[in-house]
Amino acid sequence: MKKFDCFITLVGLVLGLSFTSCDTFISTSISDDEALDGPIATLSGAETGRHIIGDEEFSKVYSISDGLGPIFNAASCEACHIADGRGHAFTTFTRFGRVENGVFDALQDFGGPQLQDKSLPGFSAEFLPALANVHSGFMAPAVTGLGYVEALDDSTLMRLADPEDANKDGISGRLNYVIPPEFFKPGSKHVPVNGKYIARFGRKAMAIDLVHQSVNAFFNDMGISSEYHPQDIRNVQSSDVTDNANDPEISAKVVEDVAFYLRTLKVPPRRNSNDADVIEGEKAFLQVGCGNCHVQTLKTGMSAIGSLHKVEFHPYSDFLLHDMGSELNDGYTEGDALSSEWRTTPLWGIGLAHVSNGGAIAFLHDGRAKTIRQAIDYHGGEAADSRSKFKALNAILQDKILKFLQSL
Amino acid sequence: MFFYRNYMRYIYLLALLAVMLFSVNLFANTDSLQNIRTTQDAVYRRPFIGNLGNSTSIGGYAEANTNYFSQSGVSEGFSMEMRRFNLFVYSSISSRIKLLAELEFEHGTEEIALETAMLDFEIDPALVFRGGIILAPIGGFNQKHDSPLYEFIDRPMVSTQIIPATLSEMGFGVNGKLFFGESFIATYDAYLVNGLRDGIILNSDGRTLLRRGRVMEMFEESHNGVPSVTGKIALRHRQYGEIGISAYRGIYNSFRKEGIDVDERRAVLITALDYSLAISSITIQGEVAMNTIDVPANLKEINGSKQLGFYTDVIFPVTTFTMLDYANTVLNLNARIDYIDYNIGTFAATGGNIGDEVTALSFGVSLRPTTTSVFRVNYRNSNIVDIVGNSVVNKGIQFGFATYF
Numbered sequence: 160m161k162k163f164d165c166f167i168t169l170v171g172l173v174l175g176l177s178f179t180s181c182d183t184f185i186s187t188s189i190s191d192d193e194a195l196d197g198p199i200a201t202l203s204g205a206e207t208g209r210h211i212i213g214d215e216e217f218s219k220v221y222s223i224s225d226g227l228g229p230i231f232n233a234a235s236c237e238a239c240h241i242a243d244g245r246g247h248a249f250t251t252f253t254r255f256g257r258v259e260n261g262v263f264d265a266l267q268d269f270g271g272p273q274l275q276d277k278s279l280p281g282f283s284a285e286f287l288p289a290l291a292n293v294h295s296g297f298m299a300p301a302v303t304g305l306g307y308v309e310a311l312d313d314s315t316l317m318r319l320a321d322p323e324d325a326n327k328d329g330i331s332g333r334l335n336y337v338i339p340p341e342f343f344k345p346g347s348k349h350v351p352v353n354g355k356y357i358a359r360f361g362r363k364a365m366a367i368d369l370v371h372q373s374v375n376a377f378f379n380d381m382g383i384s385s386e387y388h389p390q391d392i393r394n395v396q397s398s399d400v401t402d403n404a405n406d407p408e409i410s411a412k413v414v415e416d417v418a419f420y421l422r423t424l425k426v427p428p429r430r431n432s433n434d435a436d437v438i439e440g441e442k443a444f445l446q447v448g449c450g451n452c453h454v455q456t457l458k459t460g461m462s463a464i465g466s467l468h469k470v471e472f473h474p475y476s477d478f479l480l481h482d483m484g485s486e487l488n489d490g491y492t493e494g495d496a497l498s499s500e501w502r503t504t505p506l507w508g509i510g511l512a513h514v515s516n517g518g519a520i521a522f523l524h525d526g527r528a529k530t531i532r533q534a535i536d537y538h539g540g541e542a543a544d545s546r547s548k549f550k551a552l553n554a555i556l557q558d559k560i561l562k563f564l565q566s567l
Numbered sequence: 568m569f570f571y572r573n574y575m576r577y578i579y580l581l582a583l584l585a586v587m588l589f590s591v592n593l594f595a596n597t598d599s600l601q602n603i604r605t606t607q608d609a610v611y612r613r614p615f616i617g618n619l620g621n622s623t624s625i626g627g628y629a630e631a632n633t634n635y636f637s638q639s640g641v642s643e644g645f646s647m648e649m650r651r652f653n654l655f656v657y658s659s660i661s662s663r664i665k666l667l668a669e670l671e672f673e674h675g676t677e678e679i680a681l682e683t684a685m686l687d688f689e690i691d692p693a694l695v696f697r698g699g700i701i702l703a704p705i706g707g708f709n710q711k712h713d714s715p716l717y718e719f720i721d722r723p724m725v726s727t728q729i730i731p732a733t734l735s736e737m738g739f740g741v742n743g744k745l746f747f748g749e750s751f752i753a754t755y756d757a758y759l760v761n762g763l764r765d766g767i768i769l770n771s772d773g774r775t776l777l778r779r780g781r782v783m784e785m786f787e788e789s790h791n792g793v794p795s796v797t798g799k800i801a802l803r804h805r806q807y808g809e810i811g812i813s814a815y816r817g818i819y820n821s822f823r824k825e826g827i828d829v830d831e832r833r834a835v836l837i838t839a840l841d842y843s844l845a846i847s848s849i850t851i852q853g854e855v856a857m858n859t860i861d862v863p864a865n866l867k868e869i870n871g872s873k874q875l876g877f878y879t880d881v882i883f884p885v886t887t888f889t890m891l892d893y894a895n896t897v898l899n900l901n902a903r904i905d906y907i908d909y910n911i912g913t914f915a916a917t918g919g920n921i922g923d924e925v926t927a928l929s930f931g932v933s934l935r936p937t938t939t940s941v942f943r944v945n946y947r948n949s950n951i952v953d954i955v956g957n958s959v960v961n962k963g964i965q966f967g968f969a970t971y972f
Contacts, residue, residue: 186960188640220773227769234773234869247955248916249868277865279769280820281830284865517956519919 192428195303195511196243199425201466206423213420216413221381226408229282229401230275230394231382236417239299239380243424244508244515246299248526252276252380255287255294256491263492266291270396272493273379283397293490293498296525297362301508301515305360306422307472308505309369312460313350313357319454319477330451330541332479332503335364337494340374342387342411343367348460359478362524363493364502369418377409377417386411423464426472427508431566440563443556447548452481452503452541475506475567484539487523499540510565531564532557600746605803606811606841607742607754609711610667610683610702614939614971616657623658627669630714632943632967638951639959649675650967651714653682663689666699671733680783682735693743697758703734704742704756704799705815706854707841714969718882718901718933720945721965724925725876728907729856730837731778734815736760737787738794752803754811761788762795762817763835768862768870774909774923774954775860775871777835780819793818793832801841808844808852819860833861853879868921869954871910878905882933893936903929910954922952940970 191197198210220235221227232252233239239250253274257264265272269288278284287294322333336355339345349356349367358364358371366372370387377383384391384406391401391408431437444450453475462468480500488499496502501524509531512520521529528534538546549557604612615626631649636642652672659665669683685699702710708726712733726732740758747753763780770779782790795817803809815837822830841854858874883900890896905927912921927949934942949961 185635185637185642186640186962220771222771223765223769225771234769238773238869241953241955242957247914249914249955251916277869278863280765280833280863280866515957517919517922517953519917519955 192430193511193514195301195427195508195515197425198423199306199466202423203465206464206466209416209419210423213416213418213423216417217420221383223279223402224404226383226391226402226404226406228275228277228279228382228392229399230278230285230392232273232275232277232380234381236376236381240302242515243303244301245512245521246526247516247519248298248521251296251298251526253287253294253296254491254493255291257290257292258490258498263293263498265493268395270394272491275379275382275392275394278394279402282399282402283394285394285396288396295489295491296527298521298524298526300362300504301427301512302421303424303508304426304472304474304505305369305424306462306464306467307426307457307459307470308359308474308478309422310348310459310462310464310467311359311457311478312348314348315457315460316357316359316478317350320479328448328451329544330448330481332452332477332481332541333500335480335494335496335502337365337367339367340371340387342374343371358494359502361493362501362504363496364478364480365493365496369421370414373414373418373421377414383408385409385414387414422467426474427511427567429473429566430510431562434562434566436559437563437566439556440559440561440566443552444560444563447552447560448545449542449549449560450475451545452477452479453506454503473507476503478505479503481542482540483537484541484543486537486539489525506564506567508567510567531561600749600752600805603752603803603805605744605752605754606707606711606801606809606843607704607744607756607799609713609716610685611657611665613655613657613713615655623656625654625656626972627652627654628713628715628969628971629653630720630967630969632720632965634963634965636947636961636963638961653713665689668700682733691743693745695742696739697742698739699737700735701738701740701758701760703736703738703758703760703797703815705734705797705813705837706730706732706839706856707809707811707843707852708732708854709734713971715939715941715971717969718880718899718941718943719903719929719931720943720967720969721929721947723854723878723880723903724905724907724927725854725856725878727778728776728909729858729874729876730839730854731763731776731781734778734781736762736782736795738797740798750805752805754801754803755799756813757798758796759794760797760817762791762793763819764790765820767819767835767860768866773869775858775862775874776909777837777858777860780835791818791821791823806845808842808850810842810844811840813839813841831861833863835860848884850882851879852882853877868910868912868914871912871921871923873911874907874909875911876905876907878903890936895937897935899933899935901929901931901933903927903931905929905949920956921954922956923954924952926950940968942966942968 217236239246254272256266256271270285275285320332320334324331335358337358339356356367358367360366360372374387377385378388382392386407389407391406393401454477456471456473458471459467480496482499483501490498492498522534615624629652633647635645654670656668666686671680671682685701688696709732738758738760742756745753767780797815799811799813801811818832819835820833822832836859839856843852855877860872862870862872881902885898885900887897907925909923910921929947931945945965952958
């Protein structure tokens with residue numbers, strides 16, 4: 160009986176430890192201000208439900224039978240936008256073209272502009288054609304807070320634009336107008352000009368809204384045709400045909416669900432915003448003129464999603480194209496943007512860049528900057544004056560600006 | 568490709584080896600070793616097979632458990648599941664011919680598979696011809712995977728993610744058992760099987776995963792007409808345990824359609840070492856496996872071309888006592904370490920390590936009222952690293968039982 164008592168005691172001890180001390184034995188959650196991903200907290204139950212459906216689609220890994228490829232860059236949205244954050248160097252893809260006599264040609268007959276360097280077995284992947292004399296790397300941006308950006312009225316962006324630098328501050332942000340795809344549904348916030356609409360998503364501001372961006376990403380990045388873009392991708396550099404999956408490979412609903420997911424992601428959380436150094440750093444940030452492009456506060460227009468309806472948010476971006484000088488001029492461009500022009504990247508979430516890519520921090524469109532200070536060094540063109548002013552600050556104030564940026 | 572163009576040479580070598588081994592067997596003192604169990608015996612050492620005369624027996628095993636896990640503080644809550652309900656049929660058709668089949672119901676009716684259906688024709692213990700749906704002799708777990716035999720609820724990760732247990736395939740071959748002196752038994756297995764398939768890469772898991780290449784429809788013919796080869800050699804010591812080395816190699820892709828080559832032949836190679844050691848009353852068992860997969864050049868990095876994993880269980884019987892009607896109830900304290908790396912290598916772009924690794928430590932208590940039934944409580948703490956190096960912690964507690972019937 161003694162042994163039996165011993166056994167009962169032991170089992171009781173183990174079970175007791177297991178079930179009464181769950182806090183010790185189960186994993187603890189990441190604090191909210193350290194996580195990039197997650198829905199807007201004030202979504203309704205139905206909105207949260209659809210967000211989760213979109214999340215599943217965003218995470219879904221497409222296989223051969225799902226219609227992946229035949230040429231592609233990644234097999235899922237999340238493969239590049241890991242944890243909704245910035246991409247990693249290994250998923251950075253290349254876009255290319257040819258510049259001749261100052262005219263840019265996207266070399267569409269030679270597989271341009273995007274190099275799909277992966278392929279299904281039996282199919283050829285694309286290679287950089289000999290004709291291409293310019294190319295640029297594109298690292299996936301973070302996707303948090305995009306719903307707020309989409310909910311901006313065109314009129315807000317038009318007010319921020321100053322293409323002729325009328326106010327003589329040296330900053331001449333301009334809008335990129337693009338011809339909308341057939342599936343685009345204009346809303347009351349859109350202001351067309353000669354049949355073109357303001358694009359606000361993408362490094363060169365080429366997508367008008369999140370559906371437009373998602374359709375392009377499914378097609379170009381994953382080789383997935385959709386009801387919105389029913390024709391599948393193929394490698395025009397070879398005699399390969401398209402894959403064997405029936406087109407369209409995904410429905411309009413899947414695209415809409417992914418767009419809804421992106422639309423309802425929370426903004427990246429701030430940390431240490433009441434820290435004295437952070438507050439001083441932000442003041443200095445504004446004083447040296449960084450805030451002229453990295454605009455602190457914007458306000459959304461009308462939105463069907465209550466949480467996005469007429470609310471202020473802090474992206475630290477004006478979502479306009481700016482000339483960044485020779486430092487960031489790869490020669491490659493898209494639409495009406497010049498090769499030296501890039502859309503202002505929102506700075507929100509910059510302090511959490513490390514949480515989504517295993518600590519391998521990389522900034523700017525191709526990840527060439529490994530620190531925020533390096534990223535500042537690459538700011539030329541319209542940003543050159545602010546860069547000079549930053550460098551002229553004493554080390555303590557520079558560090559405070561960096562500390563402020565880390566708090567975003 | 569060398570393998571497949573030289574079948575006859577290998578068959579001659581195999582026959583020669585069998586004759587040599589058969590000769591060795593004639594001179595060994597086998598009587599005292601006949602009842603020693605080897606991993607190879609596992610399929611026939613199930614409790615429902617009580618009568619080895621001309622008879623048919625039906626048996627099986629069942630396992631069920633509870634789960635409570637959380638990852639980064641997020642839990643799906645508490646759940647219960649009936650993982651498996653497997654039925655065995657054994658028939659001793661004649662003195663030298665026997666048949667064993669296993670029908671598996673996994674997660675209810677989610678996965679129903681004829682996992683084993685093999686016929687053995689014994690010339691001698693040293694030479695047995697086997698055909699049908701067989702268990703590939705790769706690693707130790709794949710041959711000996713019945714849940715009631717283990718002290719942990721979850722199967723070892725290396726045995727399901729690196730070796731795709733349960734890997735059973737249509738095939739033919741030979742196996743045998745050789746006795747050396749009074750202490751050693753050697754076993755060998757060698758089979759040709761239909762082989763794994765294309766799903767190994769570009770599957771819905773987003774990584775190289777051999778279990779995605781398993782053939783779920785066992786009655787189908789080979790998808791590419793090139794059989795895979797699998798074999799194992801193991802040595803068992805009467806007292807100290809067993810060690811085995813094994814390999815599996817084949818062409819996994821559908822490189823030919825309508826007689827026309829549409830892709831290169833791409834090979835998969837699994838190599839494994841398994842062991843089960845008895846040191847005093849403590850049992851230490853585990854396996855190490857490595858996969859080499861010929862991945863198309865432009866898919867490397869997203870699909871790993873090398874994979875590695877291992878696990879080790881340490882089982883310590885604390886006490887034997889009488890509980891209710893069970894005079895020899897055994898209480899074990901158990902520990903397990905698991906490690907798998909789905910993608911060994913470095914990123915060309917950064918030189919940094921490609922992640923996609925899992926390390927897990929598990930602890931548990933198991934109670935065996937009889938040798939064929941076990942109640943288990945497990946606690947597992949896993950560190951999961953994604954491909955770029957982000958890590959999350961998954962911890963949880965399970966309780967469950969498994970029993971033969």
